[in-house]
Amino acid sequence: MGDISSHKGISGEYLSKVLAPISGVAKLKISSISPIGTGQMAESYRVKFLQESGEKIESVVVKVPSQNVNSRSASRATRCYELETSFYSSLRNSLKVDTPKCFHVWYDATSDDFVLVLEDIKDANQGDQITGATVEQADAAINQLVNLHAPMWGSEKLNQIEWLPKHSLNVATGTSQLLRSVFAGFAERFSDKVNSEIISLGERLVSKIDRYYGAFPTLLTVAHRDFRLDNLLFTPQGNKIGVKVVDWQTVGAMPGASDLGYFIGASFTVEGRRDYEQTLVQSYCERLAAQKIDVSNNEIWAQYRLLGTSGYIMAIVASMLVKQTDRGDAMFAVMANRHGQQMLDLETEKLFA
Numbered sequence: 020m021g022d023i024s025s026h027k028g029i030s031g032e033y034l035s036k037v038l039a040p041i042s043g044v045a046k047l048k049i050s051s052i053s054p055i056g057t058g059q060m061a062e063s064y065r066v067k068f069l070q071e072s073g074e075k076i077e078s079v080v081v082k083v084p085s086q087n088v089n090s091r092s093a094s095r096a097t098r099c100y101e102l103e104t105s106f107y108s109s110l111r112n113s114l115k116v117d118t119p120k121c122f123h124v125w126y127d128a129t130s131d132d133f134v135l136v137l138e139d140i141k142d143a144n145q146g147d148q149i150t151g152a153t154v155e156q157a158d159a160a161i162n163q164l165v166n167l168h169a170p171m172w173g174s175e176k177l178n179q180i181e182w183l184p185k186h187s188l189n190v191a192t193g194t195s196q197l198l199r200s201v202f203a204g205f206a207e208r209f210s211d212k213v214n215s216e217i218i219s220l221g222e223r224l225v226s227k228i229d230r231y232y233g234a235f236p237t238l239l240t241v242a243h244r245d246f247r248l249d250n251l252l253f254t255p256q257g258n259k260i261g262v263k264v265v266d267w268q269t270v271g272a273m274p275g276a277s278d279l280g281y282f283i284g285a286s287f288t289v290e291g292r293r294d295y296e297q298t299l300v301q302s303y304c305e306r307l308a309a310q311k312i313d314v315s316n317n318e319i320w321a322q323y324r325l326l327g328t329s330g331y332i333m334a335i336v337a338s339m340l341v342k343q344t345d346r347g348d349a350m351f352a353v354m355a356n357r358h359g360q361q362m363l364d365l366e367t368e369k370l371f372a
Contacts, residue, residue, distance in 0.1 A: 028083045028125075028134030029064060037123040037136060042068075043075040056145070056249070059341040060094055060268055061085050061103075065139060079122065082135040087342040091131070097340075098184070099268035100133045101126060105182045106267040107135065113176075114241060115166035118264050119252075140263050142255065146248025148350050152286040154295055159260040160251055160282060161303050164243075167264070168275035169310035172240045177272045184271035186239060191232035198332060199225055201339040208338070212352035217359030220368075221335065224328065227371060234371040235274060236322055242273035245333065246282045249350070276319055279303055280327030284361040285354050292361060296323075324365040330358035 027033045035047040048069040055063040062085055067078040084100060085091055094100050104126035111118060123136035146152065152160070171177060177185065184190065202225045206218050224231065243250075245266060254261035283296050300323050304316045331354070338351035362368065 026083045026134075028081050028136070029066060033134070034066065034079070034081070034136065038076060038079070041076055041122060047074065047076075055080065059085070059337075059344070059347055060090050060099055078139040078141070080119065080137045080139050082133075082137065084132055085342065089340070090342045093340040094268075095131045097269070100131055101128065101182065102184070102270050103267045104133050104135065106270045110180065110183070110241065110270070114170050116163050116264055117166065117262060118267075137265075140252050140254060143252035143263060144254075146251040146253060146286075148247055148249045148285060149346075149353050150248075151288060151291065152248055155260055156248075156251075156253055156262075157283070157286055157295065157299055158302065159253070159262045160246075160286075161279070161299055162306065163251075163262045163264055164246065164275070164278055164282065165303065165306040165310060167243060168240045168278070169307060169312055170241075172275065172307070172312050173238045174240070177239055177241070180272075183241075186235060186271065186273045188229075188232060191229075191235075194332070194336070195228045195232065197336055198228055202335055204339050205335045208348075209352055209355065212348070213355045214359065216363070217331075217356060220359050220362060221331065221355075223368065224331065224362075227368075230371040231325075231328065234325060236276075238274065239272040240275045242271060242275060242278045243267065244269035244271050244273060244278065244281075244329075246278040247285045247330075247354075274322055274326060275307075276322035277326040277329050279319070280323045280325070280361075281330045281333070281358075283323070284327040284330045284358045287357070289357060289360045289364075292357070293364065321370070324367050325370045327358055327361045327365070328367055330354055331362065334358065 029052060031047055031049045038047060039045065049066055050069045051067045053065050055065055061082055063080055063082045065078055066081050068074055068076065070077060104124050107121040107124045119140055120138035126133040202221060243264065250264065250266040252263040252265060254263065283292060283299055287295065300320055301316055304314060304319050307314055334351045334354035
């Protein structure tokens with residue numbers, strides 16, 4: 020396990036204490052610790068316990084900071100540990116989105132250290148960004164987007180949540196500067212993985228990034244901001260598909276269609292997106308309407324065309340900030356290619372020319 024086992028959040032002593040109310044025993048004994056996922060901004064582990072004294076809990080997922088220096092630095096700059104722990108401690112219960120249960124949350128601002136102890140969704144299959152989604156998975160995921168977006172759609176309460184980042188032109192200035200500073204490195208690293216036409220699109224996007232952010236709709240809601248397959252756990256629910264949404268490190272107040280464009284653009288091959296996107300966007304609108312949200316299909320479609328761009332921006336910025344891995348590079352290349360083609364197909368540049 021390397022030095023991760025030295026983090027207090029993955030010790031039997033720490034977990035025994037925080038899980039005592041639900042475990043039914045004073046002392047839990049760990050039988051195994053195994054990593055989950057690629058851990059580019061934080062690290063998650065499945066911790067299994069010995070079942071010897073009537074314990075009511077077999078396993079949990081424990082999330083702790085990354086051991087990578089670059090990722091730790093990026094996490095402090097983006098406040099991602101603070102955001103995720105704040106989401107679980109103070110925002111989750113105001114929303115309808117389905118997430119793993121949170122058994123324990125701790126965050127220390129001075130050290131930017133944290134521990135999250137979450138329900139282990141044992142029968143789940145994690146989505147795969149590279150492979151892509153089935154239409155059934157996408158439909159189930161969009162249902163969760165509506166559950167996330169509808170409760171605080173355009174709500175004044177968003178302004179009262181001080182820790183929650185809110186989209187504004189001032190806030191976007193920092194992203195714009197970051198994008199300009201890393202794009203050359205991105206273009207060089209991905210020159211053989213990303214279509215040259217899409218690299219050229221990226222150059223134009225960077226040059227017009229302030230206009231892009233200036234074209235954003237002003238009505239906001241709680242958005243995940245990294246709503247993609249790798250952050251979705253699919254579970255069987257009879258004839259339907261259940262979805263648990265994880266990884267809330269980028270939560271913020273944004274136009275709801277930003278999650279929609281990001282998810283659809285990244286989740287399908289180019290051909291699949293072209294086939295399904297209009298139906299999926301319409302489904303999102305109809306489900307919002309069922310939640311008494313007054314939006315038109317034309318309005319959301321225009322926002323969808325604009326805001327899928329966020330996926331290309333994420334691919335550029337995140338790939339250059341976090342720990343580099345082979346799968347990470349493959350995933351970011353897929354994101355850039357898919358979202359870039361999404362922008363070209365939908366003539367997104369005309370919306371912020």
